[in-house]
Amino acid sequence: MEGFFNSINKIFEFIVPVADFLWDFPTNFQWYSNIPIIGKFSLAILLLVGSGIYFTFKMGFVQCTKFKKGIKILVEKKSHEAGISPLASFLLSSAMRIGPGNIVGVTGAISVGGPGAIFWMWVSAFFGMATAFVEAVLAQIFKEKKDDEFVGGLPFYGMKILGNKRTIGIVLAVLFIVYAMFCIPAQTFNIVTSLSSVVETITGTVYERQSLLYYAITILLIASVVVTVFKGINGVTKVTDKLVPVMAIVYVGITLVIIIFNLDKVPVFFTAVFAGAFKPQAIFGGAFGVALAQGIKRGLMSNEAGQGTITMAAATADTDHPVEQGLVQALGVFLDTMVIATMTGIVVVMASLWAAESGVAWESIKGSKLTVYLTSVQYLIPGTAFDSIATIIISLCYGLFAFTTLLGMILFAEISGNFISKSKKCINTIRSLGAFIFVPFGCLTVLSGLELGNLWYISDLVNILVVYANVPILLLGCKIVFKALDNYNSTKGAKFNSLDIGIETPCWGNYETHNYKEEKEVSM
Template identity: 60%
Template sequence: MNEILQLVNEFFAFIGPITDAIWDFPTNLDWYAAIPVIGQFSFPVILLIGVGIYFTIKTRFIQGQSFGPAIKIMLSKQKSKRGITAAGSFMLGLAMRAGPGNIVGITGAISIGGPGSLFWMWVAAFFGMSSAFMESVLAQLFKEKKGTEYVGGLPFYGRRLLGNKRFVGLFLSCVFIFYALFNIPAQTFNVFSAIGTIAETVIGEPVERQSTLYYSIAVCLVIACAFIIFGGIRRVVAYSDVLVPMKAILFCGMSFIIILINFPLIPYFFKEVVVGAFLPHAIFGGAIGTALAQGVKRGLMSNEAGQGTITMAAAVAENKHPCEQGLVQSFGVFFDTMVICTLTGFIVVMAHVWTGYTAGPEWESIRASKITLYLTSVQTLIPGSIAGIVKIIMCACYGLFAFTTLLGMISFAEISSNFISKKHGFILFIRTMGSLVFVPFGALTILAGLELGNLWYISDLMNIIMVYLNIPLLLIGAPLVYKALAHYRKTKGGKFVSKDFGFETECWKEDQEEHRS
């Protein structure tokens, strides 16, 4: 078995260099790198920030309208004969957004690009809120019916926007399914890491990969995933409605306590972040581009704005107006980055472990593992008497982050696969591949003591590929979103009929009002 897994890892050895080349292009070209200032910024950074700024201007700063209305929409007691509630869609989206990247991604960005990375992450998230609005409205406009549910997202609006060609949707659906399924082993690894660290903290010694504990984790994880996933989207939403608030409250609450204990260091945090954004320390490359690239890259992997992945959650919701879900998912970007990611940043920057100055001779081994770096930062900031308890709580949060992301990946793959076929047998095949093939595969790599680093590079590569596929579609579909937004503002969320605006969609017809109350 080890030989097979190693072969899989070696097969994907080409992924790492390709991923780095795409993310760094064209800064890896000498002539471009020689251009003052601009030469520090890669095309993905320029694209994501540029499109976010463009949509922000065209929507007249839709971000400012995302807070009050989004919360009001989620708290409203909307009844529906089809789909899930706006709040359920928000939780399903946050199950994916608020993942391990909120901890290890932000920790990694700071350790590579310095505290200034967090500042650029905020900037990217602010403008990313408008991109999230655009893609979520498109997902709502072009969603389709499936029994008592809705399905939709990137493949569905991609087909309609590109001449209603079915092969377009098929291609987008296949790409997304590949993206989601190959992200599953990494999330499985994160679940094992969290539970394993908790066990080691409790017993005070390392736990072998071949131990009864790790085999028990594998069995329980596969059973839990299969039970939830085979129950369909509604069962996934039912569990995400519980697990997502639980992980958010636990993580945010404990982070606030740690920050309050270290209240005098708060000014230091803001100084390091703001100054580091424009005058980064030489240890992190000494260039603004390093901090900016890390901030945008890790911000994207965290909040997924503009990537098209959260459109699956946006599409399955029942809303009175398509713009409602745009506001809800835009708020999701804010909560993910400005709240959860910022709390991680507070702890990592305030602990000052990211410089290596206070970590001692074990620095290199600590830096090699981002979760270890984060937990070391946590322990640096709290009294020794409660260090173990706090570490256990934070590991539990990390495990929940990974588990909900795992469920989200499989669920979104299922929603996307409905474009290929809505037949029950095909949907069961996707559920089986996710929960009974890729989850066990991830577990096997852990039990075999392998990291499969090359396989994890797929996540970075697929993130940017999804951006390159989705952003052009957002630009093409933008006029339709602007019309819907103008109607929403004029009527305060009144009845929306797509035909009145020069196009017709399956779920926004004159007779659809009977399905809503």
């Protein structure tokens, strides 16, 4: 078995340099990297942040001016004949956003760029809220109706904006399906290892990977995924509706308790973040660009604004106006980065394990981001009964973050599959691939004691390809969003008809039927 997995890992070895090259391009060329400040940023970061800044100014800082309206939309209770509620859509997208990256990603940014990375993470999230608004509105405008559900997202609006060519939509759909499927084993690995860690902490026993415990967790996980994903969008949202708010509240709550234990260190956090944003300590390279690049990159990878991965959730909502879902998804970025990710940052910075006085061998642990975080927790509450409790709860949250992300991956792959074919056979094939192939594969890597680092890079590779595809499409289609926002403001949020902004859509306005029939072409 080990030889089999090592062979697979070897096959995908070529993925690592390709993924790194595309994520870092053109910083991997000396002539570019020598440029002051800007030479620290890859094309991907410039595209994502640059578009966010552009959208923010063009829409009059909509993420600020309509922040309260977004909250009001979330708490409103309305009957829905099709699709899911805005709140359910918000929780579904949050299931994808709030993942293990909120712990290990943020910890990694601080470990490399210092506390100042958090400041730049906030900055990227602020502009990312505008980007999330744009892609969510496009997803809503060009969504389609399937039975009693709505489907849409990048493949759907990508096709319409790029000349209404179905081939383009199919390519985007396949790209996302591949991305989603190859993200599943990593999330499976996170779930199994975190749950086993919880059991080990409770029992005080270290279990071998081939023990009954790991097999039991594997069976339970596969069964849970199968039961959930084969119920479709409504089945998954019933789970995310319950898990997302619970795990978010629990994680924030446990962090607040840790902060209360260390109130004297709160000023240290803010001082370190704002000072480190412009002048990182020597241990983190001492260069302004290091904190900047790490904060922006990790922030974008955490909240996923502009990557197109949340657009499937945005399309599922039944709402009166596409702009309403844009406001809801902007709030999702806020929750993910400004709240959840910041809580992680507070713990890591208050502990400051890199400081000599901490007594921690920083160089020996900084490579493992989860170890850094859990050690930070233990450092801030040493020798208390709360120490073990906090470790258990955080490990459990980590596993739940991964579980909801896994469900989201399979569901959004299914929605992409809906673009290719709405047949039951196609949809069940995608569900089966996720539940019976990729989830068990991730479990087997745990049982074999392997992590298959090269294989995980496939998700990084496809992710950057999606970014390079999605952001230009957003820039080409943003005029439609601007018109929709003007319509929303002028009508004070009245029922939307896409014909009012000059385009035909399947769900919002068609010259022939004004109903749920697909139009022939889109007027740009």
